[in-house]
Amino acid sequence: MSAAGNQQPDIQLEGSPADEKDAKLAAAVLRKDRKATAEFVTRFANGIYAYVLSRLLPRNDLVDDLVQEVFLAAWENLEQYRGTSPLQAWLMGIARHKVEDHYRARLRSPGAIDDLDGDSGALASFPEFEEMLEQEQIRKNTWRVMSSLPEQYRMALIWRYWEKASARDMAAKTGKTEKAIERLLARARAEFRQRWNHG
């Protein structure tokens, strides 16, 4: 940590007024202004919490620790924030990395993928989306099913489809082969479909 003492950090102010406000807040936090630090938490904790909660669902027990890790990592790296983009977006980038680290660690563990091998059997097809009555119903069903999936399946699906990671990228980050990741995703999708249809 190199946030040295109470010296004024060199933060560029090139963005919008909102970004300038963020840059001033970041500079005050770096000067260890305790009230600015409280404002930093006040302004951004809800957004980071909502994001992490959605990505770790239903492992609520892990959310608090990870959110705190995001803020501590932000403090460690705050000098690198240049004030050219919203602080919220910068923090969200850290949160994404933390979530990805979590996925990587969980999927990397020995047997994390192969142990879940199962035969989903002959499954009914997805209902056509055009037939779905409401968006809200889709959302509820989606997260009901996601919450009930084994953790590795859920993480793989969120990482691949919501975080838009490629199978190749996931393979590289977990130390698995791309084929193994594709197999995991295929099983996860099949399980998702089964639970959707029979939920």
Next chain:
Amino acid sequence: MARDFRDDELMERIAETTEPEERRTAPSCLKAKIYSALTLRQAETGPLMGLTEVKAAGSRLCVFEELVRIGSVSERIESLNICRVCHARVLAEHLEHPPIYWKGCAYVQLKKT
């Protein structure tokens, strides 16, 4: 295999049209813990900004901080992380609705959001 491609496409559509959960706000005790952890981490690498300077920057001090500021004989005292020994911190970190109300307290600010 054909089904798998179809599933892949459907998952992409689901992901595009649904966000995981309705937005939830962070528990106030989590915010309190994060604030405590941050100020603790800040204090590990040197003194916090002095209370006189904090006040000069436009922030309101709590009653205890004001007392410390007025009674301080040195800048070092003013820069201490006095929230560490305040009962407001303990209450805020453990209770979702802590009975703390005085103005200028960081933990009171955190519980309101």
